[in-house]
Amino acid sequence: MKDLRQLFGTDGIRGVANIDLTPEFAVKVGRAGARYLADKSKKSSIIIGRDPRPSGDFISSALISGILSSGIDVLDAGIITTPAVALITRLLGADGGIVISASHNPINDNGIKFFAKGGHKLTDLQEKSIEDFILNSTAESNGKKLSPSGSGPGRYKKLGNANEIYINYLSSNFKLDLSGLKIALDCANGAASILAPAALEKFGAKVISFNNDTGGELINKNCGSTHPDVITGLILESRADIGFTYDGDGDRVIAADNQGRILDGDIIIGFCAIDMLKKGLLKNNSVVTTVMANIGFDKVLNSKGIKIYKTNVGDRYVLEKMIEVDSILGGEQSGHIIFRNLSPTGDGIISTLEFLNVVINNNYDLEKIHDLIPKYPQVLKNVNVKDKSKILSNENLKSIIKSFEDSLGNSGRILVRPSGTEPLIRVMVEAETVEKAEEIVSSISDEINNIDRAI
DSSP, rough: OOOOOOSSSTTTTEEBBBBBBEEEEHHHHHHHHHHHOTTTOOOOOOEEEEOSSSTHHHHHHHHHHHHHHTOOOEEEEOOOOOOHHHHHHTTOOEEEEEOEEEEEEEETTEEEEEEEETBBOOHHHHHHHHHHHHTTTEEHHHHHHEETTOOOOOEEOOOOOOOOOHHHOOOOOOOOTTTOOEEEEOOOOOOOOHHHHHHHTTTOOOEEEOOOSSSTTTTTTTOOOHHHHHEEEEEEHHHEEEEEEEEETTBBEEEETTTTOOEEEEHHHHHHHHHHHHHHGGGEEEEEETTTOHHHHHHHHHHOOEEEHHHHHHHHHHHHHHHHHHEEEEOOTSSSSETTTTTOOOHHHHHHHHHHHHHHHHOOOOOHHHHSSSSOOOEEEEEESSOHHHHHTTTHHHHHHHHHHHHHGOOOEEEEEEOOSSSHHHHHHHHEHHHHHHHHHHHHHHHHHHHHHHH
C-alpha cells in the first residue's frame, strides 16, 4: 500500500528546528496529538519527554501549549530517553506520550514522535489521522471545538520522579548482580547520559561514563551508536570488561567486547534468542528483524530452529510484526531491540540489562560472544539525492541491481532503499569478501549519482 503520509517518516516527524519545526507548527502538532490521543470519556493526560538538544526547549514549550489549550493535562518528564517515556506512559496509565527528539540525527534537526495509550508507537494510519488534522488546520472533534476556556484548559505538571519510576521498574524486573564488572558507556551526550549510568550502577556495576554531557550542544557529535569505533577505543583505554554505546534518545544500543570488537543488534538479538530458546522462553521459537539483518544471522538462527520474520526498516514495523506473530524478541541491526515482555518499544538500557543477564547467569566468556554469529562482510553507503522515488524507479538502475544479484546467487545480497528521514538512498551489499561488496556498492552508487545529476 502506498504511504500517503506527508509529514511523518519512519520515526515520527523530523526536520530542521526553526525551519521545518517552528513554534507555530509545534502548537498545531500538540493540538492534533491531543485531539487524537485524548480519551473523550474522562480528563486525559499525556506524558512529554525530550532529548537535551537546545531546540527542544522551544519545541516542547510550543507543543505543550497546543496540548494544554486543547484541554489535556501534561506530565513533563523533562530530559529522558524515548523508551522511558513509552514505559512511563504505560505504567501511569496516561492516554499517550510524546517525545521531542531527532534520535541519532545532528544537532540542527529535531523531531516529534507519538506513543499511544499503553506505550506503543502509532501505526501509519494513526499517524495519518494526526497529520490530516495538522494539515487541515482545524480544531473540530465530533462537532465540538477543542478550545476550552475557564476551567477547561489542561494543567501542566512536572514529573520530577520520572527517572525514579523507570529505574524502580528495572529493579523489580531484573535480579541481576553486576558487582565486579567494569562497564564503559558512550551516552552520545544525549538523553541516556544520566539514566544509563544510574541504571547499571543500581545493579552494582562499576561504570565509566563517556560523552555524558547533558547541555545538548554536543549530542551525537562524533559519538554514540552511529560511531561504534568510539566505544571500541574507550574500552581499550579504560580496560573495561565490556562497553555499550547509545544514540541521542536512548532507544538504540550497540555493545563491544573487551577486545573492542563490535557486537551490533544482530549479535545481541542472536545471542539472547539462542539462550531463550535453550530455556524454553523464546515464544513460538521466533524472532522478528528487518531486511537489514545479516545473512550470517539468518543462517545461524535458522540452524537452531528459530523462525525469522522480516519487516521494513523501523522498530515500529518490527513491533507490529511481533504482535502479529506473537513473538517476544525482535529488533534491528542498528541496535533497536525490543523485549516485548518488558517494554512496548526498543529500549537501549533494557537491552543492555537483558544482554548482561544472559552473560552473568550463564557465566559466559565475553570474548566468545562475537564469534557466535559469523557475519558476512557488509558494506553500506548513503548517497545524497534530489528525488528518491524517481531514482529508485529508474529501469537501468533496476537492471544493474538485478545483474549483480544474479552474480551473487546465495552467497550474498543487495538492498537499495530510501531513507525514511533524510534525502538519502542507502546501498547495502553483503558478499563473501569485503572487496566484492565494496565493488558492487561502488558501481550501484555511481549509477545513482549519474541518474541524480540527470534529473
